Amino acid sequence: LALEADLKQALLQGQFDLHLQPQIRFSDRRLTGLEALLRWQSPSRGMVPPDEFISVLEYAQLMIPVGYWVIEQSCQILANLQQQGLADLRLAINLSTAQLNDPELPAFLDKMLKLYPQAAGSLEFELTESLLASNIPDTIASMQQLKARGFRLAIDDFGTGYSSLSYLRQMPVDIIKIDKSFVFGMLDNQADFDIITSTIAMVRKLGLEVVAEGVETQAQAKTLQQHACDIGQGYLFSRPIPSNELVSRIQAGL
Ligand code: G
Ligand code: G
Ligand code: MN
Ligand code: NA
Secondary structure (H helix, E strand, O other): OHHHHHHHHHHHOOOEEEEEEEEEEOOOOEEEEEEEEEEEEEOOOEEEOHHHOHHHHHHOOOHHHHHHHHHHHHHHHHHHHHHOOOOOOEEEEEOOHHHHHOOOHHHHHHHHHHHOHHHOOOEEEEEEHHHHOOOHHHHHHHHHHHHHOOOEEEEEEEOOOOOHHHHHHHOOOOEEEEOHHHHHHOOOOHHHHHHHHHHHHHHHHOOOEEEEOOOOOHHHHHHHHHOOOOEEOOOOOOOOEEHHHHHHHHHOOO
C-alpha cells in the first residue's frame, strides 16, 4: 500500500525515466533499434527495478497512465534522435494486458502521431505471450488497431508462455523476441541450442524478424549470427542507457 501511494506520486513528480537498450543487427553489427525500459528513481527507495513495481502499477490501475507517459517520452526520444541525424532507429515499447485492452489507446496514439508524425514508422510494441493467452479475437482486434497505424508488433519472451505456435499463425506480428533464458544456456545445453536454432529457422521461414535477448558473450553472438538470427540485444552490446546519455553514447559508438 505504501508502495502504491509512492507510485502515484512518482508519476506526478517526474520520478520515472526510460532507459534504452540497444538492438544490434548481426549482418552489419550496427545499431538498428532500442527497447524502452521503465525505471523508477524513488527518493526514499532508490532505483526500483520494474519487476518490483509493474505488477503494482497494474493492480493500482496506474499502468495505463504511466504507459501513456512511456509512449509520449518514447516519441520525444525519437524526435530528439531525428534532430541529431539518427532518423532510422526503431524504438520498442512494452505493452501490458491492460494497456493493449485500453479502449482509449488508439485515440491516444492518434494524438501522439499528430504531435510526433515521424514516430509512425519507428515505433514497435512488445506483447508477452501471457497477454495473448486470453480472448484471442479481442486481442487480434486490438493488435490490428496498432498495425493500422503503422506500428510493428513483437512477441516478447517467446518460448516461455503457452501455445506460442498458434500466435504465429493467427496474429499480425512482425517480430519474435526469443527469451533470454534460452540464450543463456545455448552453448552449454543441447536442448537450448536446438530450441534456439530451430526457432530462428521457423520464424524466418514465416517471414518474420527474429531477435535474441540476453546476448552476453561473443560466442553466443557468433553462433546466433551463424544461424541467421536477425538482431541481438544484451549486455554484450550494451546495458540499458539512461535517456539523457543516449545521444552521446550512440555518437561514441556505444
Ligand atoms: O528492465 P528489465 O530490466 O528489468 O525489465 C523487466 C520487465 O519489465 C521487462 O521485461 C518488461 O516486460 C517490463 N517493463 C519494462 N518497462 C516497461 C514499460 O514501460 N511498460 C510495461 N508494461 N512493462 C515494462
Ligand atoms: O521486456 P523484457 O522482459 O524482455 O525486458 C528485458 C529484460 O532483460 C530487462 O530487464 C533487461 O534489463 C534485461 N536484460 C537485457 N539484456 C540482458 C542481458 O544480456 N543479460 C541479462 N541477465 N538481462 C538482460
Ligand atoms: Mn521487452
Ligand atoms: Na523479454
